[in-house]
Amino acid sequence: MKNLLLTTTFALVLGAPAFSAGNHSGGHDESHADEHAEMMVGRPGDAASVDRSVDVTMRETDDGDMVFEPATLEIAQGETIRFNVTNAGALEHEFVLDTMVGNEAHKEMMARMDMEHDDPNSIRLDEGTSGEVIWTFSNAGTFEFACLIPGHYEAGMHGPITVAENVTQNDADFSTGTIKKIDAKAGKVTIIHGPLPKLDMPAMTMVFRADEAMIAQMSEGTDIEFVAERVNGKLTVTAIK
Template sequence: MTTKLLLKALALSIALPGAAMAGGTHAGDHGKDKAAQQSHASTDDHHEMMALGQPAKGEVTRTVKVVMREDYEGDKPFVYEPGELTFAAGETVRLHIVNEGEEVHEFVMDTMDANAEHKEVMAKFPEMEHDDPNSVRLEPGQEAEILWTFGKPGTFEFACLIPGHYEGGMHGSLTIN
């Protein structure tokens, strides 16, 4: 979560205490139909370049499926499959995100610091959702896509920032080579 979004969420919570919670979003209406959003990452030019890249710029070279689900019998109740992602700098990828679980889950990719900051805000406002090109929130059985061009080499993270999910194991390493 960017500092700008954090400040916006905090300002709303102070100025309009009921509105931030009732609205259910902190950067737009993610309550709209997911099918209509599937390609929003490739059409939203108002989002600035992030450390890990930007919405797709160029032709998609491959598709990577990421499954979100619960595993109550394992040592981590919330999981992503695969648990680690690796991309090349400049690579444009279609991330096909599928919620095969029985609970709502998110896929948010960003720096570890930005995700930690965002997680703190989500703990205070658990009904907040995302309208960022680097994230999706899905109900059970839903699918969505993020079309993304990865930036400079580094280690990043993907995570579910719904309270309790990160702590339950729902995060993984995203490496750009």
């Protein structure tokens, strides 16, 4: 009888369901939390190493859609981003970072059982509240942010994340110039510059877009070596040295 009980117990352990990486209230075992150390979409970020902050708002529209603002995200490979997430809607929402395949699998799982995400790549917020997710995008590719609460994804609550490959710039791509004016609030910098070889443009004075981290390294009146490219149709400083 003793041997029979031991054999039955062992069989039950082997037959227990194994969940994918994650730690969800009422769903996933906490022992899998370490598997989040590295995912296709990246890994949890260090607050001391944040490169820039991105504000994300979740809400419902008057016509019944559910949306994120902004609707798309563009990140550079290796960047650590602090997402300041606000639920400005009248319903509970969540912000989850993953591959499209990963989000689809979790969405189907959530539709089958009552579970709530409690992972470093996500945050769930009641209406009128805010929080943050700090994430390092270590891999280039196209990923997704989404709300996986049943029905919300289908109502439009998802968007693509494009993580651009980190390519070393050639010295020939850099132009020289002098910073004339900085408008940090607008994310713009005016540069008196020489020819721009990547854009086939002559020397002149122009206004460029630049992200918060780039502008933090600039000072008015100083000389600069920079690369300018068109990003979403706007002239943008993409590298400096």
